[in-house]
Amino acid sequence: MNDSIEYDPQTEAFMLCAVFSEPSRIWEVRQIVREGDFAVPRAAALYSLMCEVADGGGTVSPITVNDRRIASGRTHEFDANYPHEVNGLEARGYQAMQYAEIVRRHGERRKLHEASIAISSIAASGDAEGDIVEKAAGIIANLRDDVLRQSRPIGSVFGELVEEMRSQTPFTSTPWPSLNAMMGGVRPGALYTVAARSGGGKSIFGLQLAMHMAELGKRVGYVSLEMSEKDLLKRMISMMQGIHQSALLHHQLTEQGWASVRAAEKAIQKLNLEVYDRPGAHWEDITGFARALHRKGDLGLIVIDYLGLIPSGPKSVSRQQDLNDWANAGKQLARELDCSVLILEQLNRNATNRPNPRPIITDLRGSSGLENASDGVILMHRGEKKIGGRVVKTSDVDFILAKTRQGEEATRTLRFEGQYARIVQKEHEDTALMEPGEV
Incomplete structure (x- = not known):
């Protein structure tokens, strides 16, 4: 196999010349070309400095670029004559985007070639411990994230929007009418956080929602960092069949109970609900699991139970920063996979002193x-x-919608049936299903 991809270094220089010819073109070019798209190191460095000059409010020219090159201590990257040599080429400002497209395309081919070599190396290594498919998928995902695309007028997607509005519902309902009235349901591409104190029922909520989504035909992934897959199965059996949790935990079932277990087995085996229960899983493991499910199609929901149990990596700067990074990454994952992501988390204990x-x-x-x-x-x-x-906890559980992008903050009260590992709609609703102003 040829270990290199051919490119035309002159195209990179002509694109830079076109920008020197008409400096305002730098903003158009930057929409589709990154520094990493260049094959010639000094051309990449020159482009980087041109961007820095523009960001600082200056006019891009060989003189301002050289001034920036000296000020930033980057004189070793190319000599002072290089910007002038580039500026002397026969290129015009209107040609900038044409050249930029060629630079981008060549850059993509080169990166794809490098990725293929890396993937071939993974395949040849015979890594028995890691998930080589997910490692390869990670390389491709990074490649995709590194590609820029030119922007477009917002009106160009109007037809696509109208078709979606005619053919699709924006939300998938939850099992609880009260919550649906309060928040509409769960939406693809959205990140939701549900938090409670220890033992407050957040895992039951997450599992019940996951099972409901799977029953609606969606593919669902449940990341359980606290409970094993068998423990989750026991909860699902109790939830579906109304078998007391203690009977399942102690394996003390009547004949009727065993019949209910077999009925639950048939129902559960029909669900596209997959569980990842590896203790100590890192964030990268969780995203790999989610992307693997996405490739199977029709992914509706990923539940992460719960965020505080994800360990920090060896390069961690602070726990606070890790949690912030994972929260933002959860939102990005929801948009990338076009599914709902539900993060479960604990509440601080200091609230009990208020x-x-x-x-x-x-x-x-x-x-x-x-x-x-x-x-x-x-x-x-x-x-x-x-x-x-x-002192005992009541069977009422308040769901306080403390933040929403789709409506107004509100509260609904449901009933917690811990013995059956489920949360149910109250027989008599204390609050109106629809308050004035709610959607």
């Missing part, structure tokens, strides 16, 4: 990044009462 223990959005543990990146944030709260001198 006069009003109901959680607020600043109680999200560890990260304001979740608040910023999420399209919707729901805080779960179970009140307490005294029975016989003993």
Whole structure:
């Protein structure tokens, strides 16, 4: 196999000359060409400095570029005559985009060739421990992310929008009418955060929503960093068949109970619900799992239970920064895969010391990044009462919509049936399903 891709270094120089000829063209060129698209190192360095001059408000010329080259300590990258040599070529400003397209195309071919060599190396290494398919997919994903495309007028997608509005519903409903009235449902490309205190029912919420989406025919991925796949199965059986959790946990079932387990088995095996339950999984493992499901088609939801259990890597700067990065990456993953991403997280304990223990959005543990990146944030709260001198949690669970991009903040109260590992609509709704002004 040929280990190199042919290119025309003159094209890169002509593109730079066209920008020198008409400096305002730098903003058009930057929409489709990156520094990494250049094959000639000094051409890449010159382009980088031209961009820096433009960013600083200057006019791009050989003189301003050389001045920037000296000021930034980059004199070793090319000599002072090079910008003038480029400027002396026969190129005009109107040709800049034509040359830029060629530079971009050659750059893509070269990067693709380099990626193919890297993937071939992975295949030849015989890595028995890692997922070589996901490693290869990661290389391709990085290649795709590194490609720029020219912008387009917003009106050019109008026809596509109208067709979507005619043929698709924007939300998938949840199992709870009260929540649907409050937030509409879950939307592809959106990131949702549901948080509760330890033992507050967030995992039950996540699993119940995942099962509901799978029952609607969507493919669903559940990342469980706390419970094993078998533990999740027990919860699903209890949720579906109304078998008391303790009977399943202690394997003490009646004949009727065993019949219910077999009925649940048939129903569960029909679901496109896949579980990733590797303890200590890193964020890269989770995204690899999500992308693998996406390739199977019709991915509707990824649930991550829960964010605080993801370990920081060896190059971590701070835990706070890691959590912020993962929150932003969760939003990017939702948009990339066009699915809903649900992140479960714990609430800080300090709220219990306030006069009003109901959680607020600043109680999200560890990260304001979740608040910023999420399209919707729901805080779960179970009140307490005294029975016989003993403090117990009530069966009511408040769902506090603390942030939403699709409506207004509101609260709905559902019923928590912990013995059956499920959350259900209350028989008598205390609040109206639709408040004034809600969508």
